[in-house]
Amino acid sequence: MRMKTFTLCLLTLIVVARVYSQELHNSYYQFTPLNVNPANAGAFAGSYRVSGIYSDKQAAITPRPFRTLTVSADAPIIKGIRKQDWVGIGVQFDVLGQSGLNFQSQDASQFPSNNPGSTQSWTFLKIGLAYHLALDKKQTNIFTLGAQFSNGNRNFSMLNSRDGRVTPQTNLPDKDIQEFNAGPPSAGQTNNSGDVIFGSSRDLSVGVLYNARRKKSDMRIGLAVEGLLNPAIGFNSRSTGGAADSVEHKYFGINLHGTYDMEVSKKLHIVPAFYYYNLGPANALNVNSHAWYQLDPEKDLRLGAGLGVRNLRAGILYLGAEFKDIRAGFAYDMDFSSATIGSAGVGGYELAVSYMGKIYKKPKPKPVIFCPRL
Numbered sequence: 001m002r003m004k005t006f007t008l009c010l011l012t013l014i015v016v017a018r019v020y021s022q023e024l025h026n027s028y029y030q031f032t033p034l035n036v037n038p039a040n041a042g043a044f045a046g047s048y049r050v051s052g053i054y055s056d057k058q059a060a061i062t063p064r065p066f067r068t069l070t071v072s073a074d075a076p077i078i079k080g081i082r083k084q085d086w087v088g089i090g091v092q093f094d095v096l097g098q099s100g101l102n103f104q105s106q107d108a109s110q111f112p113s114n115n116p117g118s119t120q121s122w123t124f125l126k127i128g129l130a131y132h133l134a135l136d137k138k139q140t141n142i143f144t145l146g147a148q149f150s151n152g153n154r155n156f157s158m159l160n161s162r163d164g165r166v167t168p169q170t171n172l173p174d175k176d177i178q179e180f181n182a183g184p185p186s187a188g189q190t191n192n193s194g195d196v197i198f199g200s201s202r203d204l205s206v207g208v209l210y211n212a213r214r215k216k217s218d219m220r221i222g223l224a225v226e227g228l229l230n231p232a233i234g235f236n237s238r239s240t241g242g243a244a245d246s247v248e249h250k251y252f253g254i255n256l257h258g259t260y261d262m263e264v265s266k267k268l269h270i271v272p273a274f275y276y277y278n279l280g281p282a283n284a285l286n287v288n289s290h291a292w293y294q295l296d297p298e299k300d301l302r303l304g305a306g307l308g309v310r311n312l313r314a315g316i317l318y319l320g321a322e323f324k325d326i327r328a329g330f331a332y333d334m335d336f337s338s339a340t341i342g343s344a345g346v347g348g349y350e351l352a353v354s355y356m357g358k359i360y361k362k363p364k365p366k367p368v369i370f371c372p373r374l
Contacts, residue, residue, distance in 0.1 A: 025277055025284065026053055026055055026068075026070070026331075026350055027055075027286070027308070027310070027316050027331040027333055027350055028053060028318065028329050028330075028331040028350045028352050029257075029275050029286070030273075030329070031051050031052075031053045031329055031352035031353075031354055032051065032053055032070050032072065032092075033051070033072070033074070033090075034072045034074060034090045034092045034126060034128060034148065035070065035072075035092065035094075036222070036224065036255055036257055036275065037146065037207040037209055037222045037223075037224040037255060037257065038090065038128040038129075038130060038146035038147055038148035038205050038206065038207045038224060039130045039144040039145060039146030039207040039208055039209035039222055039224065040074070040090070040130070040146070040207075040209065040222070041074040041088040041089055041090030041128050041129065041130040041146055041148075042074055042075060042076035042077070042086065042087065042088015042089065042090070042130055042132065043088060043130065043132065043142075043144060043209060043211065043220075044356060046325075046356040046357060046358050047075060047076075047357050047358050047359040048073065048074070048075035048356075048357045048359075049073065049074055049075065049354060049355070049356045049357070050071075050072070050073045050354065050355050050357075051070075051071070051072050051073075051352070051353070051354035051355075052069070052070065052071045052072075052352065052353055052354070053069070053070050053350055053351070053352040053353075054067070054068070054069050054350065054351045054352070055067060055068045055069075055348065055349075055350045056348050056349055056350075057333065057347060057348030068094065068095065068096050069094070069095045070092065070093070070094050070095075071092070071093050072090065072091065072092035072093070073090070073091050073092075074088060074089060074090035074091070075088065075089060075090075076088045076132070077089050080131060080132065080133070082134070084134035084136075084137050084138075084139055085131070085132060085133055085134055086132050087129065087130070087131055087132070088129070088130040088131075088132060088146075089127075089128070089129055089130075090126075090127070090128045090129075090130070090148070091125075091126070091127050091128075092124075092125075092126040092127075093123070093124070093125055093126075094122070094123065094124040094126070095121065095122075095123050096121065096122040096123075096124075121154070122152060122153070122154050123152065123153050124150055124151070124152045124153075125150070125151050125152075126148050126149070126150045126151075127148065127149055128146055128147060128148030128149065128205075129146065129147060129148075130144050130145065130146030130147075130209075131144065131145050131146075132144045133145070139213065140212070140213045140214065141210075141211070141212055141213070142209075142210070142211040142213070143208070143209070143210055143211075144208065144209040144210075144211070144222075145206075145207075145208055146206065146207045146208075146209070146224075147204065147205070147206045147207075148204070148205045148206075148207075149202070149203075149204055150202065150203045150204070150205065150226075151200065151201075151202050152200065152201045152202070152203070152231070153200045153201075154200075154201070201231035201232055201250065202229055202231055203226060203227060203228065203229050203231045203250060204226075204228040204229045205224055205225065205226040205227075205228065206224065206225060206228065207222055207223060207224030207225070207255070208222060208223055208224075209221070209222035210222070216262065216263040217260065217261060217262045217263065218260075218261040219258075219259070219260045219261075220257075220258065220259050220260075221257070221258040221259075222255075222256075222257050222258070223254070223255070223256050224254075224255040225252070225253065225254055225255075226250075226252070226253040226255070226279075227250045227251055227252040227253050227279075228252075230249050230250070231249065231250045232249050232250075251279050251280030251281075251282075252279075252280075253277065253278060253279040253280075254276075254277065254278045254279075255275070255276070255277045256274075256275075256276045256277075257273070257274065257275045257276070258273060258274055259271060259272070259273035259274075260272055260273070266294070267293055267294035267297075268291065268292070268293050268294070269291070269292040269293075270289065270290070270291055270292075271289065271290040271291075271292065271306075272288075272289040273287075273288055273289070273290070274286065274287045274288070284310055284311050285310065285311055286308055286309075286310045286316070287308060287309055287310075288306055288307065288308025288309075288316060288318065289306055289307065289308070290304050290305070290306035290318060290320070291304065291305055291306065292304040292320075292322070299323070300322075300323065300324045301321075301322070301323050302321070302322040303320070303321050303322075304318070304319070304320035304321065304322070304329075305318060305319055305320070306318035306320075310333075312336065313335070313336050314333050314334060314335055314336055314347050315333070315334040315336060316331055316332070316333055316334070317331065317332040317334070318330070318331050319331075325355055325356045325357060325358065326353070326354070326355050327353070327354045327355075327356075328352065328353045328354075329350075329351075329352040329353070330349065330350070330351060330352075331349065331350040331352070332347075332348075332349050333347030333348045333349065334347055335347045
């Protein structure tokens with residue numbers, strides 16, 4: 001029953017998300033552990049974990065808001081070299097951009113010179129492994145090393161001037177699309193006739209994680225780096241028949257994160273956390289804190305709420321709920337920057353859900369023979 005409920009929630013996210021483009025860093029990043037650090041694969045108390053998060057940002061200031069969808073699954077699969085060690089595996093799929101929905105009519109009415117239904121999208125498939133090294137037999141201190149391979153594909157179809165917007169990794173103007181829209185196509189490209197242009201990029205990320213488990217607290221701090229393979233991201237870079245573009249490459253990125261889950265009482269937990277990421281000229285610091293309250297211990301129901309701030313330019317409101325193995329979350333961004341004039345403070349929202357499954361072996365009790373004389 002719980003698995004059916006989770007599947008329904010996840011399908012709801014996927015149906016809603018005919019997604020548009022934005023960077024991969026989410027406000028409710030706790031639901032995207034493999035994006036934060038590949039060492040998070042298998043770093044939880046359970047048999048497997050499945051998560052999904054849908055993001056809709058800046059809809060108040062643009063007819064083409066930035067929308068993303070991330071679905072991931074990870075699990076501790078086998079024991080390590082020692083009994084207290086284990087190996088985790090993680091798989092993730094990201095979609096950044098896929099225009100369409102009801103924007104064709106807007107293109108035709110507001111921008112008649114542009115092609116309707118233009119598309120720009122990124123898709124990523126990520127696969128990673130993590131080795132969890134317990135520093136003691138009781139697994140109270142754990143050091144983890146993880147690595148993740150990423151394969152990304154960028155797709156363009158029926159480009160127009162409205163698509164010369166931003167790159168998903170920096171949120172800065174996309175020079176590739178501007179160049180494509182401005183002049184005659186170079187070798188290996190197409191024009192605005194509706195043909196599809198695509199390119200792929202491969203990258204490697206590595207990360208470390210330290211977890212200190214105590215009776216009434218759980219501290220985690222980690223560091224991850226990406227861009228180690230210096231992947232080309234310009235659509236000229238992989239064009240057939242043309243010279244490789246040596247300019248547009250992914251920036252070297254750094255992620256630093258930490259969380260401290262402390263038990264205030266049997267029913268109340270306070271969880272302060274931070275997440276800093278840097279990718280070329282783009283960087284952000286998300287500082288937040290959650291409070292989780294055990295509403296009904298018999299039904300295993302917890303409710304959570306929290307506040308966060310990112311770069312002193314946006315405030316974040318978090319709402320969450322846990323029912324047994326299912327966790328759901330909602331994050332609402334409030335603009336403090338100059339964009340507030342057009343957005344009226346509405347930065348966007350995120351919907352997230354995760355399911356942590358537990359598989360146990362059925363116990364085999366020894367047969368008991370009763371003496372008839374007793």
